[in-house]
Amino acid sequence: MDRIRCGWCEKDELYRKYHDEEWGRPVYDDETIFEFLILESFQAGLSWYTILAKRENFRKAFDHFDYKKMASYSEEKINDLMNDPGIIRNKLKIRAAITNAQRFMEVQSEFGSFSHYIWGFTDGKIADHAPKTVSEIPATTKISDLISADLKKRGFKFMGSTVVYAHMQATGMVNDHLESCFIRK
Numbered sequence: 001m002d003r004i005r006c007g008w009c010e011k012d013e014l015y016r017k018y019h020d021e022e023w024g025r026p027v028y029d030d031e032t033i034f035e036f037l038i039l040e041s042f043q044a045g046l047s048w049y050t051i052l053a054k055r056e057n058f059r060k061a062f063d064h065f066d067y068k069k070m071a072s073y074s075e076e077k078i079n080d081l082m083n084d085p086g087i088i089r090n091k092l093k094i095r096a097a098i099t100n101a102q103r104f105m106e107v108q109s110e111f112g113s114f115s116h117y118i119w120g121f122t123d124g125k126i127a128d129h130a131p132k133t134v135s136e137i138p139a140t141t142k143i144s145d146l147i148s149a150d151l152k153k154r155g156f157k158f159m160g161s162t163v164v165y166a167h168m169q170a171t172g173m174v175n176d177h178l179e180s181c182f183i184r185k
Contacts, residue, residue: 003182026172030114035065040167041158057086070101096157103155127174137176
């Protein structure tokens with residue numbers, strides 16, 4: 001029997017695997033939250049499929065998203081990343097990833113964990129919009145606007161409200177699985 005999924009993921013096995021195993025599942029560990037923050041920031045202006053297809057390359061290039069290592073990347077490392085055809089070679093996004101690693105650790109110091117900080121915006125609750133169609137899924141919400149503004153105030157880069165909302169979806173802070181999707185059941 002075929003499973004009914006959210007329509008956006010039906011075109012490809014990579015999307016289906018991501019949808020079935022990760023998207024919308026609550027994430028509380030800082031390492032995974034950070035990985036999605038970086039991937040979402042690189043996705044800005046591009047398709048999520050592009051990022052998923054390069055995800056393993058990103059993991060290798062960015063030391064498996066070890067934010068402590070990333071926070072101290074040198075100019076030589078930045079140049080290596082700029083020459084890596086397996087990732088998105090955008091110097092502003094690469095530099096933003098380093099800045100975001102530094103800011104991420106500052107938030108950890110202030111709140112005990114980044115997870116505690118980010119989930120605090122929803123009081124630890126999962127927002128559930130119960131959309132019937134993909135067109136009912138918003139690109140931003142008031143909460144993503146608030147988080148984006150706070151992240152920017154803290155010095156994060158490439159963290160607009162749309163990027164933040166995509167991050168919230170990816171890490172299960174919001175459940176945007178369609179009502180007909182087998183995951184919801």
